[in-house]
Amino acid sequence: xxxxxxxxxxxxxxxxxxxxxxxxxxxxxxxxxxxxxxxxxxxxxxxxxxxxxxxxxxxxxxxxxxxxxxxxxxxxxxxxxxxxxxxxxxxxxxxxxxxxxxxxxxxxxxxxxx
Amino acid sequence: xxxxxxxxxxxxxxxxxxxxxxxxxxxxxxxxxxxxxxxxxxxxxxxxxxxxxxxxxxxxxxxxxxxxxxxxxxxxxxxxxxxxxxxxxxxxxxxxxxxxxxxxxxxxxxxx
Numbered sequence: 561x562x563x564x565x566x567x568x569x570x571x572x573x574x575x576x577x578x579x580x581x582x583x584x585x586x587x588x589x590x591x592x593x594x595x596x597x598x599x600x601x602x603x604x605x606x607x608x609x610x611x612x613x614x615x616x617x618x619x620x621x622x623x624x625x626x627x628x629x630x631x632x633x634x635x636x637x638x639x640x641x642x643x644x645x646x647x648x649x650x651x652x653x654x655x656x657x658x659x660x661x662x663x664x665x666x667x668x669x670x671x672x673x674x
Numbered sequence: 675x676x677x678x679x680x681x682x683x684x685x686x687x688x689x690x691x692x693x694x695x696x697x698x699x700x701x702x703x704x705x706x707x708x709x710x711x712x713x714x715x716x717x718x719x720x721x722x723x724x725x726x727x728x729x730x731x732x733x734x735x736x737x738x739x740x741x742x743x744x745x746x747x748x749x750x751x752x753x754x755x756x757x758x759x760x761x762x763x764x765x766x767x768x769x770x771x772x773x774x775x776x777x778x779x780x781x782x783x784x785x786x
Contacts, residue, residue, distance in 0.1 A: 564716075596777075603678070603765065604717070604777040649716050653775075659730050660705070660769060664716030 562587045566650045566665035573640055573672050581635040581668045583624075583650035591652040593617075593626050593633040594662070598647045607635075607648070640672045676700075678778035680766050686784045687756055694752045695781045699768030706749050707775070708741055709765040710734065717765050723749060756785045 567582040585593065595607040595617070608617030613628035622637045633650060650665040679698040687693050699706050704725050709717035720739070722730040725746040735741075738756075743749040753760055763782050769775040 601779070603779040604767075606774055606776075609774075651716070659722045659724075660771075660775060661707070661719050661722065661730070662709075662717070662767075662775060663719070666714065666716050 562652065562654055562663050564650050564652055564663055564665035566668055569668040569670065571668060571670045575642055575672055575674050576639045579637040579640045579670070581648055583633045583635065583665060585631050585633065585652050587652055591654060594651045594653065595622070595624055595635050596649040596651060598649065604649065642672045642674050645670055645672045678766055678768050678776050680778035680781050682781060683779065684782045686786065688786050689758060690755055692752065692754045693756060693783065694750055695764055697749045697766030697778060699766070700776060703768035703770045705769045706743055707767040708751055709767065711763040711765055758785050761785045
């Protein structure tokens with residue numbers, strides 16, 4: 561089946577530390593891949609995406625590269641800030657019959673301490 | 675563009691009661707989705723509308739759940755005879771083909 565596996569949290573870092581959150585996927589075909597972020601009390605926000613192999617998505621200092629050979633889409637940031645504290649979800653999209661259904665990982669909670 | 679709006683934000687109900695949630699998508703978006711998120715899990719797909727037609731329903735959507743989008747604009751999700759296992763965050767999302775999926779802040783349901 562189609563699924564997303566991401567590293568379990570919680571992850572606690574000090575400000576300016578390097579962040580990696582691992583994400584691997586299983587899918588039929590070649591899905592588009594996404595990272596969503598959920599701040600406390602808010603809805604999911606699209607952070608970045610990649611639609612084909614070797615694409616790199618980037619936004620707000622975060623990056624992720626679509627690696628078909630390892631079926632991975634790891635999220636990285638060189639220097640985290642307290643304001644990056646949130647839950648991060650890796651997801652893939654299945655396009656079938658016009659529907660764009662997202663399949664999510666379980667989420668990784670990040671806490672950044674000053 | 676005010677984003678996807680969901681009401682209420684929180685709902686507390688007693689087991690066995692019926693509840694209804696409303697979602698107002700981004701105005702020009704023709705696709706509307708409902709997801710459910712339980713604690714410590716990612717959102718799970720429930721159902722999908724294109725305009726007013728409900729085109730897909732997950733096996734998670736038992737017969738106690740019904741969703742409508744009568745005029746292709748707002749949508750409602752009703753849960754009849756609520757159970758404690760229905761306690762979750764119910765998320766609505768909308769999209770216009772190829773432009774990305776946008777989520778509302780969700781309705782948190784607590785069944786006592």
